[in-house]
Amino acid sequence: xxxxxxxxxxxxxxxxxxxxxxxxxxxxxxxxxxxxxxxxxxxxxxxxxxxxxxxxxxxxxxxxxxxxxxxxxxxxxxxxxxxxxxxxxxxxxxxxxxxxxxxxxxxxxxxxxxxxxxxxxxxxxxxxxxxxxxxxxxxxxxxxxxxxxxxxxxxxxxxxxxxxxxxxxxxxxxxxxxxxxxxxxxxxxxxxxxxxxxxxxxxxxxxxxx
Amino acid sequence: xxxxxxxxxxxxxxxxxxxxxxxxxxxxxxxxxxxxxxxxxxxxxxxxxxxxxxxxxxxxxxxxxxxxxxxxxxxxxxxxxxxxxxxxxxxxxxxxxxxxxxxxxxxxxxxxxxxxxxxxxxxxxxxxxxxxxxxxxxxxxxxxxxxxxxxxxxxxxxxxxxxxxxxxx
Amino acid sequence: xxxxxxxxxxxxxxxxxxxxxxxxxxxxxxxxxxxxxxxxxxxxxxxxxxxxxxxxxxxxxxxxxxxxxxxxxxxxxxxxxxxxxxxxxxxxxxxxxxxxxxxxxxxxxxxxxxxxxxxxxxxxxxxxxxxxxxxxxxxxxxxxxxxxxxxxxxxxxxxxxxxxxxxxxxxxxxxxxxxxxxxxxxxxxxxxxxxxxxxxxxxxxxxxxxxxxxxxxxxxxxxxxxxxxxxxxxxxxxxxxxxxxxxxxxxxxxxxxxxxxxx
Numbered sequence: 001x002x003x004x005x006x007x008x009x010x011x012x013x014x015x016x017x018x019x020x021x022x023x024x025x026x027x028x029x030x031x032x033x034x035x036x037x038x039x040x041x042x043x044x045x046x047x048x049x050x051x052x053x054x055x056x057x058x059x060x061x062x063x064x065x066x067x068x069x070x071x072x073x074x075x076x077x078x079x080x081x082x083x084x085x086x087x088x089x090x091x092x093x094x095x096x097x098x099x100x101x102x103x104x105x106x107x108x109x110x111x112x113x114x115x116x117x118x119x120x121x122x123x124x125x126x127x128x129x130x131x132x133x134x135x136x137x138x139x140x141x142x143x144x145x146x147x148x149x150x151x152x153x154x155x156x157x158x159x160x161x162x163x164x165x166x167x168x169x170x171x172x173x174x175x176x177x178x179x180x181x182x183x184x185x186x187x188x189x190x191x192x193x194x195x196x197x198x199x200x201x202x203x204x205x206x207x208x209x210x
Numbered sequence: 211x212x213x214x215x216x217x218x219x220x221x222x223x224x225x226x227x228x229x230x231x232x233x234x235x236x237x238x239x240x241x242x243x244x245x246x247x248x249x250x251x252x253x254x255x256x257x258x259x260x261x262x263x264x265x266x267x268x269x270x271x272x273x274x275x276x277x278x279x280x281x282x283x284x285x286x287x288x289x290x291x292x293x294x295x296x297x298x299x300x301x302x303x304x305x306x307x308x309x310x311x312x313x314x315x316x317x318x319x320x321x322x323x324x325x326x327x328x329x330x331x332x333x334x335x336x337x338x339x340x341x342x343x344x345x346x347x348x349x350x351x352x353x354x355x356x357x358x359x360x361x362x363x364x365x366x367x368x369x370x371x372x373x374x375x376x377x378x379x
Numbered sequence: 380x381x382x383x384x385x386x387x388x389x390x391x392x393x394x395x396x397x398x399x400x401x402x403x404x405x406x407x408x409x410x411x412x413x414x415x416x417x418x419x420x421x422x423x424x425x426x427x428x429x430x431x432x433x434x435x436x437x438x439x440x441x442x443x444x445x446x447x448x449x450x451x452x453x454x455x456x457x458x459x460x461x462x463x464x465x466x467x468x469x470x471x472x473x474x475x476x477x478x479x480x481x482x483x484x485x486x487x488x489x490x491x492x493x494x495x496x497x498x499x500x501x502x503x504x505x506x507x508x509x510x511x512x513x514x515x516x517x518x519x520x521x522x523x524x525x526x527x528x529x530x531x532x533x534x535x536x537x538x539x540x541x542x543x544x545x546x547x548x549x550x551x552x553x554x555x556x557x558x559x560x561x562x563x564x565x566x567x568x569x570x571x572x573x574x575x576x577x578x579x580x581x582x583x584x585x586x587x588x589x590x591x592x593x594x595x596x597x598x599x600x601x602x603x604x605x606x607x608x609x610x611x612x613x614x615x616x617x618x619x620x621x622x623x624x625x626x627x628x629x630x631x632x633x634x635x636x637x638x639x640x641x642x
Contacts, residue, residue, distance in 0.1 A: 044488040049384075052593060053482035059602040060480065064609065076439045083257065084429055090264025093271065100271040104278040111282035115289030122293030126300030133301070137308030141315035148319040152326040159334050167341050170374070174349040177373045195352060214572070221502045221579070222389025230399060231507035234408045238415060238471050239511070243463040245419025249426050250437055251459055257428050 391492030476612025
């Protein structure tokens with residue numbers, strides 16, 4: 001175990017030295033190119049390497065931009081839109097909520113009005129109903145009274161008739177007694193007629209007040 | 211441990227540099243915590259709460275509106291019931307009033323009829339008396355005209371009053 | 380044909396401030412710090428419920444990350460508590476790795492030493508970060524389960540004393556647990572090593588690869604490798620951050636659960 005570690009370490013050491021060797025080699029290259037490039041080189045910039053790096057970077061950037069960043073930006077725009085919309089909606093809803101109390105009150109008030117109207121209507125209807133029933137009753141009562149009056153009048157008529165007949169009877173009896181057989185059939189008849197017209201009772205005196 | 215230290219140093223480890231870097235990382239941590247994560251997560255949370263509240267508010271508003279409808283319907287239903295009650299009561303009251311009116315009327319009419327009958331009967335009696343009283347004179351007068359002579363003897367008068375007395379019995 | 384420029388394992392010291400050496404990787408760290416500072420100030424200044432472009436972008440990335448974090452912590456509150464630590468690590472490693480792809484890395488020199496070098500090709504930085512990650516997990520643990528409870532996870536001596544009255548089997552088990560506790564200490568060191576070496580190895584290898592490719596074929600061909608490095612940078616940042624999150628989550632569990640987590 002330890003041995004293998006040792007080995008790997010020594011290998012690593014070798015690798016490191018070799019890479020360091022490479023670095024020093026590169027440094028030499030850089031040094032040798034300084035005089036060629038001038039200004040850039042005096043600033044410690046490897047011009048050709050920098051240009052290559054820029055080209056590579058531009059390529060990578062374009063690829064990433066079109067393949068990844070653009071869709072990502074679109075998604076982000078969507079997110080922003082969604083957030084704006086949600087916040088707007090939340091605001092609207094908040095207004096709606098405060099308005100819903102008003103609406104609630106309005107609805108209740110409307111219902112109250114409607115209910116009051118219903119009750120008022122019912123009262124009117126009820127009184128009309130009552131009136132009609134009372135009217136009916138009144139008419140019935142009037143009918144009853146009229147009937148009674150009719151009955152009374154009829155009764156009165158019967159009475160008058162009875163009285164008349166009785167009167168005739170009386171008169172005839174009296175006359176018969178008085179005259180005995182003096183009167184013939186003709187005069188008798190004439191007498192009776194005359195009597196009847198005389199003793200027809202005066203309407204005013206016999207009328208009955210109700 | 212020495213071995214590890216040796217390997218690490220071969221890999222370029224230098225505790226001074228590491229410490230320096232640890233400080234750098236610490237600075238970056240506090241910077242990001244203060245300027246980015248803290249504020250942004252607070253804002254995200256705030257926004258989430260607003261939107262959440264919006265959703266809750268929407269539900270509440272909806273419930274309120276539904277409740278208003280229900281309550282309004284209840285009020286109207288109550289009113290309808292009350293109205294029906296009023297009408298029913300009125301009908302009942304009126305009917306009973308009408309009934310009592312009718313009963314009273316019947317009683318009145320009966321009383322009236324009875325009274326009328328009594329009046330008729332008494333009138334009849336009175337008229338009868340008058341007839342009896344006046345018939346004697348009338349008959350005599352009539353006979354006088356028929357016969358063309360005076361009938362005033364005591365004997366005739368007596369006959370007449372006898373007949374009347376007998377008839378009136 | 381250009382000479383192959385392969386960076387050394389150790390960063391180049393550019394200059395010294397007093398006795399403190401300033402290396403080229405440190406320049407990259409400061410560059411990252413500067414970028415974060417600018418972004419931070421800009422976002423903080425314009426922070427709003429309706430996010431601007433920068434804030435929206437940052438929030439978008441955060442919202443992409445948070446579900447992954449939640450999978451580890453299983454609790455959004457914990458995620459938000461750990462976010463500054465894990466987020467810092469993630470964004471810093473990501474930015475450092477990607478900064479290494481910028482032109483100028485390796486081509487600008489000062490005193491024959493490259494001025495810019497990807498920050499994570501410096502083992503000192505990766506060890507510092509691993510140390511930061513492990514240390515902060517312990518600090519969180521101290522706050523969430525208590526100093527003694529947390530230390531008790533590593534030095535399980537209390538159980539040994541308690542086991543004396545429960546008979547030989549209990550004593551035996553307590554001894555094993557004590558041993559396991561000591562192993563946990565070793566594993567904490569291993570965490571630092573594995574975190575730092577993994578990141579260092581990957582990023583350094585990437586840097587070497589790019590250097591070689593650029594030297595060999597100049598333009599165009601290194602492009603795909605740079606894309607690969609973009610991905611590697613992202614993956615390494617994610618791995619480091621997620622492992623830190625796991626350490627944080629496990630460390631802030633109560634001891635019993637922590638033991639199970641460690642096994």
